[in-house]
Amino acid sequence: MATQAHPSRTGHFSAGRACAALWALGRLGAGEGQAPEGSGFRGKKVPVRLLREGLSGAGWHLVRAKARGAERGKAAAEIFRALPDLLPPRLPGSTMEPGEEDAFVAGYEQQLATYRDKFGALLD
Numbered sequence: 001m002a003t004q005a006h007p008s009r010t011g012h013f014s015a016g017r018a019c020a021a022l023w024a025l026g027r028l029g030a031g032e033g034q035a036p037e038g039s040g041f042r043g044k045k046v047p048v049r050l051l052r053e054g055l056s057g058a059g060w061h062l063v064r065a066k067a068r069g070a071e072r073g074k075a076a077a078e079i080f081r082a083l084p085d086l087l088p089p090r091l092p093g094s095t096m097e098p099g100e101e102d103a104f105v106a107g108y109e110q111q112l113a114t115y116r117d118k119f120g121a122l123l124d
Helices: 011-030 047-056 058-067 070-086 098-123
Strands: none
Touching: 011 047, 011 058, 011 070, 011 098, 047 058, 058 070, 070 098
């Protein structure tokens, strides 16, 4: 019988964490939009596509956050610098199965909660 990998050690969990970081970075830079609910990542989602969209604008969001004030700029720089460590070694490139969705959502929700605790009103 094969053993199931702990969710925090899967590429999907890491991809979820990176997705939350990219949302927070975008929020700090653009200042608009609500964080997607974790359940919004269920049903025919492909992590590499989600991350590609977020990563393509990450630098711009950093610049915009810095222009919106020192506190936002500092928070955005911290998140931007953390991105390489949040990304999985291989980006999951296929539609997520239910267990993979669970791991992705768990990583996303965990990282988003961390940023909300740390940066509070900046993400509201």
